[in-house]
Amino acid sequence: MGLRTTAAVLVGRAVRVAARLRGGGSAIPGNIALRIDPGFLERTIAAIPDGVVAVSGSNGKSTTTNMLSAIVRAHGLSVFTNPSGGNLPQGIASALLSEVSVSGKLDSDIAVLEVDEGYGTRLAELLKPKTVLLLNIQIDQLNRYHEPDRVAAMLGRVAASSTEGLILNREDNFLVDLDQQIPAKAGRAVSFFGGVPALVEPASHGVASADRFGESAASPGSRPAAVEVVALNGARATLAIEGAVLPTSGVAERTEIEVRLPARGLHYALDAAGAAAAARSVLGARFKPALVTAALDSLATVYGRGEMLVVNGEQIEIIMMKNPASLQLNLDSLESAPEQVFLAVDEGTPDPSWIYDIDFSALDHVDGITGSKAWQFAVRFGYLSIPVGSVDLDVRAALKAFLALPKPSTGHKVMILNYEQMMDIRKILGFKELEGGGAA
Template sequence: MTVRTTAAVLVGRAVRVAARLRGGGSAIPGNIALRIDPGFLERTIAAIPDGVVAVSGSNGKSTTTNMLAAIIRAHGLKVFTNPSGGNLPQGIASALLSEVSVGGRLDADIAILEVDEGYGTRLAELLKPKTVLLLNIQIDQLNRYHEPDRVAAMLARVAATSTDGLILNREDNFLVDLDTRIPAYSGRAVSFFGGRPELVEPASHGVASADRFGDTGAKPGSRPAAVEVVALTGSRATLAIEKTTLDASPAAPSAGSTDAVAGPSDDRIVIEVKLPSRGLHYALDAAGAAATARSVLGDRFRPELVSQALDSLATVYGRGEMLVVDGEQIEIIMMKNPASLQLNLDSLEAAPEQVFLAVDEGTPDPSWIWDIDFSALDHVDGITGSKAWQFATRFGYLGIPVGSVDLDVRAALKAFLALPKPATGHKVMILNYEQMMGIRKILGFKELEGGGAA
């Protein structure tokens, strides 16, 4: 314990309380704590006995981190994690402030941390993860990442820092053979997760992975999976989990390999799990979380505890979350990038009877909407936010009727909520991240992102 650490914790906590009262500013307390004690984050995390598991990828980080933390807790371990959105150094430091002692000691067995792709290399060097889980590499924020190849290079560097385990999505063009393209360590166990071809191939737009041009790497789906999605019905998925001990050096397939993927057998345990919402992407997140728990826990891993943990897990807010406002259910669908919007549209079982869309400057270049298949919608009741007219124009070209466009978010939201309750289903809001945060606060849901939300 140092005087500087104590000062960082006390001041950071005071700022955190003030931020919570205002309903915002979740990263500010951590930023201030790190200014007072620059080594606070690194030193605290380094003292955790079972080390760090880093979760990264273009989409699904918050949901999968939430799932994995629940599964590890179900096995009896004390987990420190950063709630959704707090995936930069200051966000993780903010999360620490609510759990450390005044002297900076954290009572946890393991840290499971969502890691931002752009900061991944820096955070990996700082936190030295034992295990890395990479979910996908997809078309993302064009203003920030430009091309998927750039993200692939970032995450390859993060993967190379893992010492014990590396878990990869075999359905992803960039990840299916990433283990063969990074430095090999004899102690690192590499394993994969994925879905049965019968589920992946019929998907309207696949799993929305970015294409890997000019490369003859392994074919997506060609690696044997430690955990595989074998059935999917609504928000319930069936996972087949390998019983056998992980191979520390699985054989890499030759370029273009089309080896058949094994189905459930006596070597697998089949379980059913509850997902946060509909969609193959959520099922793959669950498979990734289970595969990582299996890697981390080894002989302690119990598949039945995966079902137990996920069946009682609260949804990470904004990601298929169901809010109740004035006795009426409203589903929140967040669109972070082209892949997340497309996958969520594909998962709709029918066109919503009432749908509202809000997008602002948090999506600085929405030109990618011209590549999105909006056929899952037959109308939009209202659009708001500073980018509303870009979306309205796109819907106009598609012949999808738009009820109204109002740049005043509060007025547009009030008009949408005033619509009669749908005859079937529930109201649906499709929001970008910033609008999701703002509208939740307007509706009275003021939990801080990265500061205590479930």
């Protein structure tokens, strides 16, 4: 396999350079590499000493993978991850191309990998994760996932593949007792993360967990949490972390830490709790809560996930609407109606009918809408009597008009974008580096 692997790495790297010059195509280099050497991904990952942590769920995968990687690095481990959110085999292979030697050797202690829920079963077979972290099961892209029960079944198989650790969100209707729905495995430790009722219960739409019908289930919030969000203040959260049981008293140590979040919102705080709980599980006695604070306080935001861009001296917040839950939770987290707001959505959201289930009361107007699905949103806002300044299907023209608006008297400009428009608009603005670099 030596010559084939070398060819896969060299050709993949060349394609990667060309793709980055164009400002996209993060999965293409990995796809080419896997065509040349189909075993490249599986063989390289299998050689990592401390194995794989797989992170999956309907929302928050990229953010949580980024957080967990930073926490593990803060503990002195070398981490391989897929930072651009490429969570299919070709995306992970693309990330490998910049890390491996020409012979295909990866110099990392552990892999922390975002895993696509729809492809999770196959990836679990390839990656053989020691630890699995599952964030949530929410209403997702109906054209792809159909029903939450289907996603629950897929993620159940991913959870069952874990050999040493399984970390679950106790606030989720499906995950609160997932450990009891899959075959037990000797040596696998199960732990949970969540938030205190005082934070979860008053949330406008809870944690947007999908409804579970037709069977008796454990009550969300009922499982003891290894890490718990106990306070939330804007983009800062306080996490309570359970430690080892003290031999003298039989009582578990409990440490409270404060961490910075990528953006405001309970959903981001739960992502941080999940990352801390996974690090606690993976690192065991080596885990130090203070290093969670150090890691998250200095962490760069994953592109498009609460990202703040600076364009022509103005701050612009990017809010991504991947699916109904992500849009709703991001709207819920707004402290007040944005003074200037722009929306762009295209065929990456093939059926936007779910917008009729969204509570848009956090918005009092929209300055401009663009993208091929713009009129569907404009009609919805019309029914809600939310004024829309303009609808222009020409994305560049609409974006130019929005940027030309005077600087807001309070706050900053806000863009609500689906994934494909987020990628395109970042490129138009000059941010071509997929992992979040670049300059306007």
